[in-house]
Amino acid sequence: MSEVVQVQNITKTYGKKGEKQYQALKGVSFDVERGEFVGIMGASGSGKTTLLNILSTLDQPTTGNVYINGRDITGLNKNQMADFRGQEIGFIFQDFNLLENLTNRENIALPLSLQNVKSSQINPKVDKIVKRLGIDHILNKYPAEISGGQKQRVAAARALVHEPAILYGDEPTGALDSKSATELLETMKGLNENDRVSILMVTHDPYSASYASRILFIKDGKIGKEIKKDGKSREEFYQEIIAELGRR
Amino acid sequence: MLWKLSLTGIKSRFKDYLVLFSGLTFASAIFYMFMTLATNPAFLKGSLSIAFKITQIVFGFGIALLSIITFVYIVYANSFLLSMRQKDYGMYMMLGARTSKIGRLIFTETLVVGLLATLLGTVLGVGLTQGVSSVLISQLGLQIHKFVGFYLPALLWTIAFFAILFFLVAFWNRHKLVKSNVINLLHEDQKPVKLHRNKLWKFIEAILGIALLAVGYWAMMHAAKLGKKTIPIAFFTIVFGSYFTFDSFFTAIIDLLRKNLAYKYKKLHSFTLGQLKFRLSDYTRILSTVSLLFALALGAITVGLNFNNMTEQAMQSTYYDVVLYGHNKKVDNQLKKVSVKSTTTFDYKMVVEGKGKEKSRVLYIPENQIKNNQIMYQHYSRKNDMNHYDTRCIKVSDFKNKTDFNEAQYQLVSLTPYIDAQAKVVPETQYNQVKAKVNKIELLRVNDFRSNFNNIEKLQNLSATQMMSSPEVDKDAVNVNLSNSKSAQYRLVSSMTSGFEFMGFFLGLAFLAMLASTLMFKVLSGANSDKPRYQMLWKVGTRKSLLKASIAKEIGILFALPAALGVVDVLFGLQLFKSILGMNTYDKLWIPFTIFGVLYVLYYLLTVVLYQHIVLQKED
Ligand SMILES: Nc1ncnc2c1ncn2[C@@H]1O[C@H](COP(=O)(O)OP(=O)(O)OP(=O)(O)O)[C@@H](O)[C@H]1O
Ligand SMILES: [Mg+2]
Numbered sequence: 042m043s044e045v046v047q048v049q050n051i052t053k054t055y056g057k058k059g060e061k062q063y064q065a066l067k068g069v070s071f072d073v074e075r076g077e078f079v080g081i082m083g084a085s086g087s088g089k090t091t092l093l094n095i096l097s098t099l100d101q102p103t104t105g106n107v108y109i110n111g112r113d114i115t116g117l118n119k120n121q122m123a124d125f126r127g128q129e130i131g132f133i134f135q136d137f138n139l140l141e142n143l144t145n146r147e148n149i150a151l152p153l154s155l156q157n158v159k160s161s162q163i164n165p166k167v168d169k170i171v172k173r174l175g176i177d178h179i180l181n182k183y184p185a186e187i188s189g190g191q192k193q194r195v196a197a198a199r200a201l202v203h204e205p206a207i208l209y210g211d212e213p214t215g216a217l218d219s220k221s222a223t224e225l226l227e228t229m230k231g232l233n234e235n236d237r238v239s240i241l242m243v244t245h246d247p248y249s250a251s252y253a254s255r256i257l258f259i260k261d262g263k264i265g266k267e268i269k270k271d272g273k274s275r276e277e278f279y280q281e282i283i284a285e286l287g288r289r
Numbered sequence: 290m291l292w293k294l295s296l297t298g299i300k301s302r303f304k305d306y307l308v309l310f311s312g313l314t315f316a317s318a319i320f321y322m323f324m325t326l327a328t329n330p331a332f333l334k335g336s337l338s339i340a341f342k343i344t345q346i347v348f349g350f351g352i353a354l355l356s357i358i359t360f361v362y363i364v365y366a367n368s369f370l371l372s373m374r375q376k377d378y379g380m381y382m383m384l385g386a387r388t389s390k391i392g393r394l395i396f397t398e399t400l401v402v403g404l405l406a407t408l409l410g411t412v413l414g415v416g417l418t419q420g421v422s423s424v425l426i427s428q429l430g431l432q433i434h435k436f437v438g439f440y441l442p443a444l445l446w447t448i449a450f451f452a453i454l455f456f457l458v459a460f461w462n463r464h465k466l467v468k469s470n471v472i473n474l475l476h477e478d479q480k481p482v483k484l485h486r487n488k489l490w491k492f493i494e495a496i497l498g499i500a501l502l503a504v505g506y507w508a509m510m511h512a513a514k515l516g517k518k519t520i521p522i523a524f525f526t527i528v529f530g531s532y533f534t535f536d537s538f539f540t541a542i543i544d545l546l547r548k549n550l551a552y553k554y555k556k557l558h559s560f561t562l563g564q565l566k567f568r569l570s571d572y573t574r575i576l577s578t579v580s581l582l583f584a585l586a587l588g589a590i591t592v593g594l595n596f597n598n599m600t601e602q603a604m605q606s607t608y609y610d611v612v613l614y615g616h617n618k619k620v621d622n623q624l625k626k627v628s629v630k631s632t633t634t635f636d637y638k639m640v641v642e643g644k645g646k647e648k649s650r651v652l653y654i655p656e657n658q659i660k661n662n663q664i665m666y667q668h669y670s671r672k673n674d675m676n677h678y679d680t681r682c683i684k685v686s687d688f689k690n691k692t693d694f695n696e697a698q699y700q701l702v703s704l705t706p707y708i709d710a711q712a713k714v715v716p717e718t719q720y721n722q723v724k725a726k727v728n729k730i731e732l733l734r735v736n737d738f739r740s741n742f743n744n745i746e747k748l749q750n751l752s753a754t755q756m757m758s759s760p761e762v763d764k765d766a767v768n769v770n771l772s773n774s775k776s777a778q779y780r781l782v783s784s785m786t787s788g789f790e791f792m793g794f795f796l797g798l799a800f801l802a803m804l805a806s807t808l809m810f811k812v813l814s815g816a817n818s819d820k821p822r823y824q825m826l827w828k829v830g831t832r833k834s835l836l837k838a839s840i841a842k843e844i845g846i847l848f849a850l851p852a853a854l855g856v857v858d859v860l861f862g863l864q865l866f867k868s869i870l871g872m873n874t875y876d877k878l879w880i881p882f883t884i885f886g887v888l889y890v891l892y893y894l895l896t897v898v899l900y901q902h903i904v905l906q907k908e909d
Contacts, residue, residue: 099828119832120832120833123827124830125830126828126829126830127829127831128830132828132829140563140822140825141822142560142563142564142566142567142822143560143563150554151826151829152829152830153554154553154555154556154557154558155556155557155829155830155831157555157556158554160550160551160554160555161550163550164550
């Protein structure tokens with residue numbers, strides 16, 4: 042198996058030299074295998090969002106390297122970064138981040154138009170992914186007209202329509218009720234197992250985390266511990282996570 | 290504590306406040322300037338003794354219009370202020386601040402910002418009035434003398450007007466914050482917008498809009514036939530036509546574009562179209578207002594500048610700029626101050642023939658001078674309902690036929706001091722036999738008539754005085770009251786037109802500044818709620834340059850639509866002036882259009898830059 046994401050010893054220091062500085066990441070290294078579903082957990086302020094921002098080129102590390110699909114993303118210029126995000130990365134955010142002035146179909150199509158995909162190929166691609174996510178009946182509505190759970194599926198469809206190398210989620214279930222959260226997580230699991238989509242998900246929530254196949258615990262800017270599902274049932278894995286969290 | 294928080298809030302948005310503040314300052318400065326020009330008798334009487342009454346009415350109308358647009362402007366500037374503040378205030382309220390306290394805060398903030406801007410604006414206005422009036426006066430060659438920028442009544446009026454306005458606005462803001470609930474304040478930007486509307490009504494509206502506009506334009510084209518009914522018809526149809534057109538026709542075009550997948554699925558097109566669609570439904574009122582004001586302002590400038598043409602035209606009626614009847618020291622000194630392009634001369638001898646009632650004066654002029662010197666005059670006629678002049682040369686043959694009225698004879702005599710005399714063009718030998726003093730007339734054409742007008746007029750007057758005071762002159766026969774001289778005509782016409790011209794120009798520019806910044810504030814008020822959208826687009830991999838281009842395009846269309854409609858309005862509206870004033874207003878259209886275009890584009894660019902500054906975050 043090859044790695045989609047390789048993180049090599051990255052650090053991140055906020056604040057300019059001479060001013061008050063804060064080191065949010067203190068040397069983080071790990072890999073994500075192709076087709077893996079990795080969860081990242083940690084207390085608030087431990088550096089999860091910081092890490093995800095760096096992995097998605099929204100921010101740059103102070104030192105260290107990140108390879109995605111074998112390409113070093115820390116040396117890219119701004120336009121290359123934007124293009125890279127558009128091609129290789131899919132995002133699901135806690136607060137959906139859909140554009141209210143576009144229909145759901147237009148929202149999902151956006152990454153494709155940004156990549157200059159031929160217009161005749163766009164609708165078929167959109168149709169394929171929405172069928173997979175079970176939202177084909179709400180495509181012509183606007184985001185304001187659908188539920189939170191549906192919005193997050195639309196967001197997932199937009200994140201996946203261009204077949205990115207990896208799907209990132211920052212608390213994707215954070216704004217959902219437990220039923221919608223479970224549905225989304227099941228969908229993500231399905232995408233991971235059946236379509237071999239690589240997923241990296243940041244979460245506070247042990248229940249969401251239990252859907253991952255491996256969990257990295259981050260503490261004070263460092264990876265503290267790592268636990269794997271390894272054939273355990275989801276309930277057993279959930280208990281293990283709770284225990285691990287209790288240990289801290 | 291809250292006061293401190295509120296101040297920190299202002300500090301963190303200092304740049305946006307600066308824009309708002311300078312906008313308000315500018316508005317009050319313009320208002321003061323216009324009030325001064327319109328109400329200061331020194332200005333009016335000095336320039337417009339003849340047309341004083343009319344001008345007062347026109348200026349009064351101007352004040353009314355300016356008040357209306359200022360009001361609209363303040364309302365939109367205020368909505369920008371509110372859009373910056375309501376999240377902060379909503380937050381304080383959520384944290385438990387008392388509503389009454391918040392109400393006081395926003396009330397005070399609005400009033401303080403407004404009044405400070407007004408005071409600064411009036412001070413600025415005094416200086417601006419002085420500067421602008423002197424520039425305009427010299428640039429346009431207006432006949433307006435010394436003018437002081439400070440005029441107390443105008444100052445008081447301006448301050449009173451703005452104080453009342455800001456009080457109202459402050460009450461409104463307080464009302465809005467106190468009455469709406471916290472959630473709405475915090476999430477104003479996420480309010481769902483009305484999405485679906487009755488398609489049939491929209492369709493009817495679009496057709497109706499275009500049809501009403503067409504009727505309005507038709508009415509203005511046929512103003513001669515419709516007479517007094519033209520203005521009410523045009524006003525009604527164009528106001529509603531514009532509104533309907535913005536409300537449905539343009540959105541219909543956007544919907545059409547959205548159906549075209551090849552277009553929509555390209556780069557950020559779908560986003561830009563989505564933005565526009567929602568914007569337009571929210572902007573209907575302001576866009577139609579802007580298009581109408583745009584037309585008014587551009588029309589004012591065009592017509593104003595045309596009064597200038599009217600002066601120009603009046604000057605065409607006379608061929609020679611200065612007629613010199615003789616010389617003395619004063620005349621010679623003054624002549625040095627005038628740049629002469631060409632000089633034509635002829636001699637004459639004046640003889641009194643007959644006695645008593647039969648007494649008449651005959652001017653003898655040598656034939657060869659008429660033949661060789663090429664004395665010209667302007668022949669008047671009407672062509673296509675326009676005044677028309679062509680230049681003709683006085684010929685010897687003009688004096689051979691003995692008709693009662695002969696234009697060339699008349700023109701030649703009017704160049705001499707003896708308007709009532711009869712001219713006889715005679716051969717050299719006969720001329721020499723006439724026993725009378727030889728007089729020489731010099732006909733000058735000069736460079737820069739308008740810019741050097743004062744010196745030219747003085748030269749003409751000095752020459753006349755010299756003629757009158759020369760000992761051998763026949764005093765009761767001389768008629769050099771100068772009404773025929775070019776200087777006299779120019780002074781007469783320009784004293785009437787310059788006031789109108791000035792006002793058209795001034796009102797036009799003031800209107801433009803106000804309407805463009807009204808639109809600017811409207812666009813900027815939406816910037817805060819657009820911020821997350823651009824953030825999100827950036828996150829999913831849109832290049833900054835593409836975002837910037839999309840912003841420029843979107844705002845560009847919002848600026849272009851009312852401008853386009855406004856230009857069409859003006860082109861048809863000028864028909865009115867053509868039939869009423871007989872002016873060919875289409876003549877030098879490019880001048881007002883260019884001035885206008887440049888200023889409008891500057892406002893557009895400023896809006897784009899400010900918007901991008903608010904919406905896009907810095908990448909390191
Ligand atoms: N732009 C910034 N400037 C300075 N410090 C920052 C910045 N962003 C984050 N930090 C600090 O870095 C640390 C890590 O922040 P980060 O947002 O990554 O935490 P997190 O693990 O995502 O927390 P949460 O679970 O609450 O979202 C925090 O202590 C935070 O205060
Ligand atoms: Mg976080």
